[in-house]
Amino acid sequence: MLISTHPTFLLINNCKTSKQLQQVHAQATTRGLMSLYPSLILTKILYTFSLLDHLTTTSPHYPLRIFNQIPNPSTFCYNTIIRVYTLLSSPLSALSLFAKMRRLCIPPDTHTFPFVLKASVRLRALALAKTLHSQVVKFGFGSDLFVLNSLIHVYSDLGSMTDACQLFDVTPQRDVVSYNSIIHGFVKAGNTSRARDIFDEMLVRDDVTWGTLLAGYAQMNQCKEAIQLFNQMLASGLKPNNIALVSALSACAQLGALDQGKIIHNHIEQNQIRLDAFLATGLVDMYAKCGCIDLAREVFESSEEKKLFTWNAMIVGLAMHGDGELSLEYFRRMKEAGIKPDGVSFLGVLVGCSHAGLVNEAQQLFNDMECVYGLPRELKHYGCMADLLGRAGLIKEAIRMIQGMPMEGDVFVWGGLLGGCSIHGNVEVAEIAAKHIMQLDPEDGGVYSIMASIYAHARRWEDVAKIRRLMDARRVNKSAGCSSIQLGGVTHEFVAGERLHPQIDEIYWVLDGIQRQVFESY
Structure with missing residues (x-):
């Protein structure tokens, strides 16, 4: 009987948990099989352990005990245990095993370096990655696409885009993984323009390619570009993965693009995509930010995870x-x-x-x-409390809280207090808050306008004039208000004081009519 068909090996193949593996290991030991085929059985157990779904939550001690019992472990054994420790987020242990492998003159292969390179990423160690790169060249793996892609990914992930690009440019046979790695690097660096240039060069793209660029657009608040790319992805016939869906929903939320968000939601339902926690969160956030809080609650309540x-x-x-x-x-x-x-x-x-x-x-x-x-x-919590106390008219409590903070207040903390002073007409405390805001952000035109309003309500006209002169002297302008509305899938933007909208005359005609009806009703 072939050893690979032995019942013990079949049992090992069927193991789904670490506990099951340990039980089979114990049976093999008690039945004497370990003395007959120690290397084969232990290597099989170690390899099966490395494939477990819950590996990332497993104790690291058991796999090391298995490895230490293997007589004369091979390159395959070392690769497996290094992989295990990399996945267990124990990069130092993985690299220590690689060092031991080298001391024993056990030759690495094309599978060794991707694992140890991933460990160097976990440590954020660029110098170590470059040392491993020199080892790659030394052992003759400098033209292996699997290893080269790992190097490109490492340099990209560690922010060394110069090294990543040099390696990418000299790689003779790039595949989609090569392109995805370099796009990931530029997206992570915030350079979506360069990432898009490389994206457009690609002849073959997968869902990771689209999802990576989409995530970059969403993170950089390039929401229109994200939505356009998502629609382009759907038009290409490729089904978006969850990263692409969540990124597109994030863009819709930031832009207030409700119609587009509903299209994405329909796509999820029509394709029976499982609503995991990330997708559910994206939908809840999108509906809430687009003003549909009831729909947000429906999604939330229907989500199992x-x-x-x-x-x-x-x-x-x-x-x-x-x-x-x-x-x-x-x-x-x-x-x-x-x-x-x-x-x-x-x-x-x-x-x-x-x-x-x-x-x-x-x-x-x-x-x-x-x-x-x-x-x-954090400051944002103090800012919220300052706003709450200010709104409630508890100005003294608010300023006592700010004075007792373990850190200096920012514009949001003092701004919350100033807002309360504006509501309740507390000029003295408003002056204190405004002074701090002007020091923190001298170009903020809003604080000058608020103080002018507070002084006007208190009939302190000389102080109103003083604020106006101060604004002129510092050349401070209040930022123009901007609003947007989506109608028929088209987003219309309006800026206070501008008449750039192509239908501005019709809009003002309607507004004038509404205003006349309001006055006539009185």
């Missing part, structure tokens, strides 16, 4: 819509589901409390951040 970021998207979305009570309810539900909130969770629910005027609830949550959950308060 809810991660922390999914809950956060729902809580923040409700807060954006001013529904503080419901935001608090979802926050409580999240904790009941056993999910520990993070800083984003608290920021979302604090914003909801601020918009709903829930002062007591917000103060309790703010205290719980550090006392109960051990989460450090």
Whole structure:
């Protein structure tokens, strides 16, 4: 009987967990098989272990014990254990095993270097990657496409685009992986223009190619380009992967492109794509930012897989819509589901409390951040509390909180206080807040306008004139307001004071008619 057909080998092939492998290992030992075929059985167990789905959550001790029992381990054995430790996020152990391999003069092969190169990426060690590159050349693997692609990916991931491009340019037979690696590097560096140039050069693209560039556009807030690329991908007949779908949804959310977002949602449903936590979060975020909070809730409730970021998207979305009570309810539900909130969770629910005027609830949550959950308060949390207290007219409490902060306040913290002073007409504290904002951001025209308004309401006309003169002297201009609306799949943008829209005359004609009807009704 061939050893490969032995029942023990068949059992090893069927193992799905580390525990099952250990049971088969124990049976082989007790039945004496380990003394007959130690290398074959242990190597098979080690290799099967490296393929387990849950490998990343497994203890690293068992595979090393297997490896240490193998007499005279081969290059294949070393490759396998190095791969295991790389996947276990133990790059130092992986590199230590490679060093031991070299000391014992066990020759590496084309599978060895991709594993150790990935370990160097985990350590963010560019110098080490270059040393390994020299080893690649030394052992004659400098023309192997598998190894070259690994090197291009390493240099790209570590931000050394000069080295990546040099290697990419001299690679004689590039494949889609070569192109994807270099595109990934430029996207990571924020150079989507160069990434697009390389993308356009490609004759063959896969879903990773499209998804990588789409993610780059979304991250760089190039939302129109992201949506155009997504539609181009659909037109090409290639089905987008989840990265592409999430990136396109993010672009729709940032742009407020509801119609396009619904098209993506329909594509997900029609193609029966499983709504994992990332897709569900993307849909919740898109619908919330496009003003459809009820649809956001429908997606959230129908999603079977809810991660922390999914809950956060729902809580923040409700807060954006001013529904503080419901935001608090979802926050409580999240904790009941056993999910520990993070800083984003608290920021979302604090914003909801601020918009709903829930002062007591917000103060309790703010205290719980550090006392109960051990989460450090950041400037954005203090800014939210300053806004909430200011809106509620608790100006003295707000300024005491700011003065007791462990760090200096930023424009958002002082801006929240200034907004409260504007509502309640507290000129003295407004002057303190405005002074700090002007020091932090002298070109912010908004603070001058707010102070002019506060002075005007207090009938301090000399101070109003003083603010105007100060704006002129510092050449500060208030940023023009800008809004956008999507109609029939087309986004229309309007900037205050401009008349650039092609239908501006018709728009003003309608607005004038509405204004006349309003006055006539009175």
